[in-house]
Amino acid sequence: MTHPSGPTLPRYQEIVHTLLAEVEQGVHKVGARFPTEQELCARFRVSRHTVREALRRLQGMGLLNRRRGAGSVLAARQADGRFHNSISALDELLQYASSTRLEVLSTERLIVDAVQAERLGCRAETQWVRVSALRRAEGASEPFAYTEIYVDAALGDVVRDIGRKQRAVHAMIEETYGLTIAEVFQTIEAIPADANTASRLALPANAPVLLIGRRYFAEDGRLVEISVNTHPGGRFRYEMTLLRR
Structure with a gap:
């Protein structure tokens, strides 16, 4: 080579x-x-x-x-073709955002209903701006994630920079509104891809995918951002380090 x-x-x-x-x-x-x-x-x-x-x-x-x-x-002499994401602190989400590219597919304002609220872990009848996007590693043509980012509608000014700046959305919220993200709650789940996700990632219907959801809370306990990241098998690996205090 x-x-x-x-x-x-x-x-x-x-x-x-x-x-x-x-x-x-x-x-x-x-x-x-x-x-x-x-x-x-x-x-x-x-x-x-x-x-x-x-x-x-x-x-x-x-x-x-x-x-x-x-x-x-x-760990290896040859790259395995997957995007590796290793996170042990909130700051490393900044590195993840700065080393990948986000292609925005659509942006819309919505009021979440009861079903959506249960899935996202937020209150029903709240207003959000949803950004749907594909995420790629630098130099790669194939996306390793389909992402939906929900931003509190009151903080919606940051949405215009999503995809234009290689910055984590929570960092843009902090900089724009003077907030501090104090806690991020994360869930990881293996599920079959629904029709929309499968089409976005060029997968067969019901193909296995890894769903990683994150909810970002400000110091006052307010939920300001939600991200739902869907990763196809074979294109992504998540690594986590646990330290004993």
């Missing part, structure tokens, strides 16, 4: 190509500790931000297992 490089590439991408070549050549062994951020900063003479972005890309290819405070381990 050849790895293009040159002045037109971002610096982190050049680092990714160099490290990929070393992995293929066996310089780094599967199961062994990968160079630390500090070591890579010194080697490539770049900032920690640049190195972290390069490591996130390698992790997204399924090549690295990263553990906060414990460094990285090479």
Whole structure:
């Protein structure tokens, strides 16, 4: 495999190509500790931000297992084709948003009925702005998620930037309205794809998908955002680290 490089590439991408070549050549062994951020900063003479972005890309290819405070381990010599999402803190949702692309399909204002409210975990007869979108990894043509994002209608000004800015929606809400997201409640469920989701992701009807729902609460307990992310089998892997206090 050849790895293009040159002045037109971002610096982190050049680092990714160099490290990929070393992995293929066996310089780094599967199961062994990968160079630390500090070591890579010194080697490539770049900032920690640049190195972290390069490591996130390698992790997204399924090549690295990263553990906060414990460094990285090479997990494989070849990418497995899935998008890997590893989250152990709210801030890592920001990294997830900044390293993927969101293609907005539709935006609409709605009042949720009782059935929708039960599914979303909110109160019936409340007003929301719903954004339907496909999410892709950088450089990938096939989406790894169909996403529905619900924003409290009173905070709807942020909707115009969804898809235009590679920023997590909850971060845009915080910046625009001066709120602080204090808690995120997450559910993970394996379900068969409904007709709408299957068509969005080019799947057979009732194909198995992973549904990840998140509800974002401000400090005063107000529910300000809901996201429903549907991932087809074989295109996505979710990783989570649990630390004992």
